[in-house]
Amino acid sequence: MSLELHDISKSFKDDKVLDGVSLSVPEGKTLVLFGPSGAGKTVLLRLIAGVIEPDTGHVEIAGRNVDGVEPEDRNIGMAFQNFALFPHMDAHANIASPLTAQKQGKSAIEAGVQSLARLLKIEHVLGHKPKELSNGQKQRTALARALAGKPKVLLLDDPLRNVDAKLRFEMRLELPRLLSDQNATVVYVTQDYKEAMAFGDEIAVINGGVIQQIGTPEQIYLSPANVEIARxxxxxxxxxxxxxxxxxxxxxxxxxxxxxxxxxxxxxxxxxxxxxxxxxxxxxxxxxxxxxxxxxxxxxxxxxxxxxxxxxxxxxxxxxxxxxxxxxxxxxxxxxxxxxxxxxxxxxxxKKSGALIPQDESAALPKGEVA
Missing domain, CATH: 2.40.50.140 (Nucleic acid-binding proteins)
Structure with missing residues (x-):
C-alpha cells in the first residue's frame, strides 16, 4: 500500500515539532527518514501510526485518508525506540502475537518466529521476558514482532540503534532483502548515514521539523541540498x-x-x-x-x-x-x-546561505568527465 503525507504540522504547546511535512512512499518501497536527534522523526512516525493526530494536514494509506482511524485498524507494523513489548509475555510470545491475531496455525506461527529469531540472532532468548533482555535484545524482539505479521506498512524507529557493530553490519545486508521479500511500504528512521544509504530507495532529510531534501542515496551524497546535509x-x-x-x-x-x-x-x-x-x-x-x-x-x-x-x-x-x-x-x-x-x-x-548552487545541466560536461 502506498503512503502519503500531506502538509503535516504538529506542535506541543509552543514547540512546533513538524512544519508542513509532505512525503510520498510508493507501495513496496523504503523511505529512510534521516536527521539529528530532535528533528521530529519519531513524532512523524507516531502520526503515521495514529498514536497522535496532526494539528494540520492528513495521512493517506492506499489512497484513503486515515484521520481518526485507530492504530490497530491501519494495517501497520511498528517498532519504536521504547520497545513497547508486552511485559507479561516472553520474547517468543511477543514475536508470535501478530501471527496469533491473524489466527495462523501453530506450525506457521512457530516457523515464522524461528525464522525471524535466527535472522536477528535472538533464538537463545525466546523464553525470556522483556525484563530479562538487554536493550539490544529488546530492540531486536520488537523488530521481529513488527516484521512477523507482514504488515503492508512498516514503521521502524532506529531499529538497530542498540545492536552491536557486527550484527548491525549483517543487518544492513539482510534486512533490506527481507523488507523487499515482504513487499512492505517502509518508513525507516535512523541517524546513521551508512544505514540510510544501505536501506533507502529514497532518503528524506529532516531537521527542525522541515524536510530539507528528498532523493536517492546517490543524489543526497553527490548533490546535497546544503552544506549541513553535505556534512x-x-x-x-x-x-x-x-x-x-x-x-x-x-x-x-x-x-x-x-x-x-x-x-x-x-x-x-x-x-x-x-x-x-x-x-x-x-x-x-x-x-x-x-x-x-x-x-x-x-x-x-x-x-x-x-x-x-x-x-x-x-x-x-x-x-x-x-x-x-x-x-x-x-x-x-x-x-x-x-x-x-x-x-x-x-x-x-x-557562501552566505549554505544552499547548493545547482549545475547548469545544459552546459555541464558528460558525467564523470573532468574539465
Missing part, C-alpha cells in the same frame, strides 16, 4: 574550501594552493560569486610533482581506518583538506606532497 553524509567528512570561481578561455576553475583546479562547465553561472567548494576526501588523490594538475600540500597526519587511510593535509594558505584512499595504496604519511582533485563530483554552495 552529515560521509566519513571522513566532506572538505569545504572558500572559493570564487573564475573563467578563462580554458573553462571554469578555482584556485587552491595558488594552483588552478578545473571545475565542470555547469558551474559557469557561479563565476565571480563567493562560494564554498565541497570536495569528497576520496576525490583528493596523491600524485607526483610533475603531474599536470598537481596541487602542493603539506601532510600533517595519517590515520589508518581499516579499509581506508585518511590524511589530513594543509594547502599553501593553511586550509585543511582531507584525502582518503584505499588501505594498502601508496601515499605520504607526513611532509610535503602533491594532490590532484577530481572535480567531476565537486559541488558548490552559496
Amino acid at each position: 552529515l553524509f560521509g566519513d571522513p567528512v566532506i572538505n569545504f574550501l572558500d572559493v570564487t570561481p573564475q573563467e578563462d578561455r580554458d573553462g571554469v576553475f578555482a584556485m587552491i594552493s595558488d594552483k588552478r583546479v578545473n571545475l565542470d562547465a555547469g558551474h559557469k553561472h557561479a563565476v565571480g560569486q563567493d562560494c564554498v567548494l565541497g570536495i569528497r576526501p576520496e576525490s583528493v588523490l596523491f600524485v607526483a610533482e610533475d603531474h599536470i594538475r598537481a596541487v602542493p600540500v603539506t601532510v600533517e597526519a595519517e590515520t589508518p581506518l581499516n579499509e581506508k587511510t585518511v590524511n589530513l593535509c594543509l594547502t599553501a594558505r593553511g586550509r585543511e583538506i582531507m584525502a582518503s584512499r584505499p588501505s594498502g595504496t601508496p601515499g605520504p604519511a607526513t611532509g610535503p606532497a602533491f594532490v590532484t582533485i577530481d572535480a567531476s563530483h565537486a559541488v558548490l554552495f552559496d
Whole structure:
C-alpha cells in the first residue's frame, strides 16, 4: 500500500515539532527518514501510526485518508525506540502475537518466529521476558514482532540503534532483502548515514521539523541540498574550501594552493560569486610533482581506518583538506606532497546561505568527465 503525507504540522504547546511535512512512499518501497536527534522523526512516525493526530494536514494509506482511524485498524507494523513489548509475555510470545491475531496455525506461527529469531540472532532468548533482555535484545524482539505479521506498512524507529557493530553490519545486508521479500511500504528512521544509504530507495532529510531534501542515496551524497546535509553524509567528512570561481578561455576553475583546479562547465553561472567548494576526501588523490594538475600540500597526519587511510593535509594558505584512499595504496604519511582533485563530483554552495548552487545541466560536461 502506498503512503502519503500531506502538509503535516504538529506542535506541543509552543514547540512546533513538524512544519508542513509532505512525503510520498510508493507501495513496496523504503523511505529512510534521516536527521539529528530532535528533528521530529519519531513524532512523524507516531502520526503515521495514529498514536497522535496532526494539528494540520492528513495521512493517506492506499489512497484513503486515515484521520481518526485507530492504530490497530491501519494495517501497520511498528517498532519504536521504547520497545513497547508486552511485559507479561516472553520474547517468543511477543514475536508470535501478530501471527496469533491473524489466527495462523501453530506450525506457521512457530516457523515464522524461528525464522525471524535466527535472522536477528535472538533464538537463545525466546523464553525470556522483556525484563530479562538487554536493550539490544529488546530492540531486536520488537523488530521481529513488527516484521512477523507482514504488515503492508512498516514503521521502524532506529531499529538497530542498540545492536552491536557486527550484527548491525549483517543487518544492513539482510534486512533490506527481507523488507523487499515482504513487499512492505517502509518508513525507516535512523541517524546513521551508512544505514540510510544501505536501506533507502529514497532518503528524506529532516531537521527542525522541515524536510530539507528528498532523493536517492546517490543524489543526497553527490548533490546535497546544503552544506549541513553535505556534512552529515560521509566519513571522513566532506572538505569545504572558500572559493570564487573564475573563467578563462580554458573553462571554469578555482584556485587552491595558488594552483588552478578545473571545475565542470555547469558551474559557469557561479563565476565571480563567493562560494564554498565541497570536495569528497576520496576525490583528493596523491600524485607526483610533475603531474599536470598537481596541487602542493603539506601532510600533517595519517590515520589508518581499516579499509581506508585518511590524511589530513594543509594547502599553501593553511586550509585543511582531507584525502582518503584505499588501505594498502601508496601515499605520504607526513611532509610535503602533491594532490590532484577530481572535480567531476565537486559541488558548490552559496557562501552566505549554505544552499547548493545547482549545475547548469545544459552546459555541464558528460558525467564523470573532468574539465
